[in-house]
Amino acid sequence: MQPIVNQLGALTNDEIHRYGRHLIMPELGMDGQRRLKASSILLVGTGGLGSPLALYLAAAGVGRLGLVDYDIVEETNLQRQIIHGVSSIGKSKIESAAQRILDINPNVQIDKYEVPLTSENALEILEPYDVIIDGTDNFPTRYLVNDACVRLGKPNVYGSILRFEGQLSVFYAKEGPCYRCMFPEPPPPGLVPSCAEGGVLGVLPGTIGTMQATEAIKLITGIGDPMIGRMLLYDALEVSFTTIKVRKNPTCPVCGIPADQVELIDYEQFCGVPAHDHSPAAVAVNGLQNGADLPIPQITALELKQRLDSGEDLFVLDVRNPEEWEIVSLESTTARIPKPRLMLAAQEVQAGRIKLADTPLAEIPRDREIIVYCRSGARSSDVINTLRDLGYDPHKLVNMAGGILGWARNVDRSMPVY
Ligand SMILES: [Zn+2]
DSSP states (O other), X not given: OOOSOXXXXXXXXXXXHHTHHHHTSXXXXXXXXXXXXXXXXXXXXXXXXXXXXXXXXXXXXXXXXXXXXXXXXXXXXXXXXXXXXXXXXXXXXXXXXXXXXXXXXXXXXXXXXXXXXXXXXXXXXXXXXXXXXXXXXOHHHHHHHHHHHHHHTXXXXXXXXXXXXXXXXXXXTTTSOOHHHHOSSOOOTTTSOOHHHHOBOTTHHHHHHHHHHHHHHHHHHTOSOOOBTEEEEEETTTTEEEXXXXXXXXXXXXXXXXXXXXXXXXXXXXXXXXXXXXXXXXXXXXXXXXXXXXXXXXXXXXXXXXXXXXXXXXXXXXXXXXXXXXXXXXXXXXXXXXXXXXXXHHHHHHTTSSOGGGSGGGGSOSSXXXXXXXXXXXXXXXXHHHHHHTTOOGGGEEXXXXXXXXXXXXXXXXXOOO
16 A cells, blocks of 8 residues: 655655664655654553554654543553653652653654544544544544544554454545444444453453554555554464455445535443543433433442341342452442443343243342342443333442442542552
8 A cells, every 4th residue: 555644754864763673674765764754643541552653653753642641640551551651640640651752752743632532622633644543442442533533534453452362444435434334333332341341461462552553654655555444353362463454435424425424423322332431421421321210320339338237138140250259349239230231131031032031130029129230330320220111120230339449438448448
């Protein structure tokens, strides 16, 4: 493919010295390095995938990096978000990443967008960049980045990770399919867990993020065969790399129409999930989906503790996964049904393939107040919506706000948090 960057940046003698290992490869050479210098890349997210992306792209000599993130660095990030360190805990991720990038390569120009990427600001933020790289792990942002890239005619270097598996592709509607050609509709809310729910091997974003960086460099310099029209599936446990073909869908609702007619929509509503774990929309979206206009009743950890202490007989349902039970649990737990098991059972019941009485759902009584909890309160909200769909009384289903983390924060500070 032709290089997508046609300007050639000027290299100083210091830069020529720095990039010597690139310059001696004929495929890249002075020409490729000067294209990198003239290039601009937007990284959506400076977390798991964004960390190796920013580190390697800065080191490789990309002239300008845009960073989009509004999160702050937390201790739980450090298991995989290697651009951040202990000294950055509590600082903004953008500031933390920018500091590290400039330490690696002071020649990089950094643009900071410390805001959530939304349908309102996406076109303006993406427009100035040659390549867009999606380093987020949620469906609303993934569809938003895809649609905005199609609209603007930009390549979208896509990566995703979960547990021990990763995916990589380049969606570039001018030359091949877009993300929507492959996934026209988002998965049902709650079916695909996020990394916060399902976990992720800390090394995995390193593997996929560095491959995304490689694809970006290839697009900019025109070397090799980019992953357009193909998707790589990586399984770390099997050590298998499988490449599948992705075809352009001529009736794709996004890249099948003229680019200037692509409209950005409300992606949180489209996907039925919030764009971010900490999004204030989390509660609102959860409350609105499945046609239920009633907000989900909430109970705080402290209120629950008081009610339990006063001898109330409450049904306390833990919907976390077995690995999490082993880390820490509430003593007052009445039943445990992991969310994936519960959702699968609900699907089968709704499809009429199995009777509710023959599933783990039979454990949940209909005549008692049910307190549902998970780690942070997000999965338990999803579960409550599903139980409502199955005809459980919405007034009897109560979400423990803040999950077991709230309990650790407000009731028992000696508990471990994860
Ligand atoms: Zn498409």
